Amino acid sequence: MLKRCTACLVLFLFLFTLSAAAQESVDLDTISKIRYEGFRNSKIMEIASGLIDGVGGRLTGSPNMKRANDWTRDKLKEFGLENSHLEPWSPFGRGWANEYVNVRMVAPDTAALIAYAKAWTPGTDGVVRGQVVRVNIRTPQDIARYKGKLAGKIVLFGDDPEVKPSVEPLTTRYTDKSLAEINQYQIPSERNDQRIREFQRRARQQRQLNKFFEDEKVLAVIDHSGGEIGGGTVFVQSGGSYKAGEGTNVSQLTMATEHWNRIARLLRAKQNVELELNVKSNFYDDAASQYNTIAEIPGTDKKDEVVMLGAHLDSWHTGTGATDNGAGSIVMMEAVRILKAIGVKPRRTIRIGLWSGEEQGLLGSQWYVSQHFGSRPPSTDPERKGDPSVNRRENGQMTTKPEQQKVSVYFNVDNGTGKIRGIYLQENAMAAPIFESWMKPFEDLGMNTMTMRNTGGTDHLSFDAVGIPGFQFIQDPVEYDTRTHHSNMDVYDRLQPEDLKQMAVIVASFVYNAAMREKMFPRKPIEKELPPPRRGEDEDADEGSPVTNPAVADRPQRPQTPPEQQQRPNQQRPPE
Secondary structure, three states: OHHHHHHHHHHHHHHHHHOOHHHOOOOHHHHHHHHHHHHHOOOHHHHHHHHHHHHOOOOOOOHHHHHHHHHHHHHHHHOOOEEEEEEEEOOOOOEEEEEEEEEEEEEOOOEEEOEEEOEOOOOOOOEEEEEEEEEOOOOHHHHHHHOOOOOOOEEEEOOOOOOOOOOOOOOEOOOHHHHHHHHOOOOOOOHHHHHHHHHHHHHHHHHHHHHHHHHHOOOEEEEEOOOOOOOOOOEOOEOOOOOOOOOOOOEEEEEOHHHHHHHHHHHHOOOOOEEEEEEEEEEEOOOOOEEEEEEEEOOOOEEEEEEEEEEEOOOOOOOOOHHHHHHHHHHHHHHHHHHHHOOOOOOEEEEEEEEOOHHHOOHHHHHHHHHHOEEOOOOOOHHHOOOOHHHOOOOEEOEEOHHHHHEEEEEEOOOOOOOEEEEEOOOOHHHHHHHHHHHHHHHHHOOOEEEOOOOOOOOHHHHHOOOOOEEEEEEOOEOHHHHHOOEOOOOHHHOOHHHHHHHHHHHHHHHHHHHHOOOOOOOOOOOOEEOOOOOOOOOOOOOOOOOOOOOOOOOOOOOOOOHHHOOOOOOOOOOO
């Protein structure tokens, strides 16, 4: 009954606020100028080339990450923004970068194999050769079966993936039906807490597995990227920890599924398989401090108040971080360039933030928010210590700083290269009439959807957690989940120029509207004090859960591909 009443109240507020939409004025003259500049004089692909091709992949802590910080700072200054600077945050840990990987089969046949080093795992100290053994550990008890048998071996690890023909398109866009489904509000439940506990349990088991391979002195561990996609797309993340003192001494690689499967079939046929590996990776112990890129367009009569826009600048290492999240970064940079180019004089200060450390748990934006706006104490549960911080539910009394009251709203882009179709209201019903008015000039561009739903897994959560309205846009999936997300195919060629232009124009308009409106953006109610997370009865029941691949997944899964069109790679990602 309580849930039913809550749902009715949410629906009432949503409908009531929609009726007030006409009260929100929009400066259509300026919107027209934004559209003209963004569509006729776009610089977005020039920005993309400089960042994605020129700098390349941007793993937090790597030399390329600092190059990206410097490049974006200088480019924003070139656009005419003021106070363009790098803001350090710490502590991070160790940096890491891979120079090269060479994997060859040398018996029973010779063949070049596609594989990539997993982040924060060591190289091989030159060319090494070893016999391949198959290891399939489903439970912690299975570990005992392999004890004392793996020294000097190359471990082929994981379940057998099945590669199927792609009967559905790998590239998709939202249909009216799928947008209508997103529009339906889902009442929060305890299911997500259970998914978080399951992920945390598997992460703890994975740390045990890494320790076992170290103790056994294996030569290397090779898993596969899984899924039904194949075709040379390899999804790769990390195998070790970026934290000082928590790394692994074993080289870890992720191999193209088809090549991994060939080795597995040979082993099942009792063939002796030998591989030759040459992996060179570097660790950097001077990476304790990392940086966010910050720049501003100063305001006028309300200059002490701030409208923020941002995206994470960091990426994984096998591609060049084009759709995750070069797209978001270049869209935000193009948005502020457009505003400067047409000479707007915003009432509020417009501030852009390009965050690092997002892939490791929203680290850069969380630090920025905690230093400027507010925070909650982190969980003290020792079982949560090794989990990604995005999964460590903060609890206790929220403390805020004076600046928190001066931030009107934050807008984020981090869902690939697909054009904007709407916006997640993040359960802020008061935002609905505002966004309805702001969206009307862009109905011809396909933006027409709002949903009361929350969406997770990216940097708007850092702002939302301390009571600042933070919003993420609904974007067409394109091939984000099927081809580019955290993969070697996340490169410049996968960007969709027309979609990126549309996104930049819409973001620039939303930011301008927020900077010019008479009142600050309305805030939803927020709990000043959160209770500690509940512990499920199965919290410590590690014994029967399967052990996952060695990668420690980094971030929550976000709603993306329409349910009727989903065809995902078999990646392990933590829940929201």
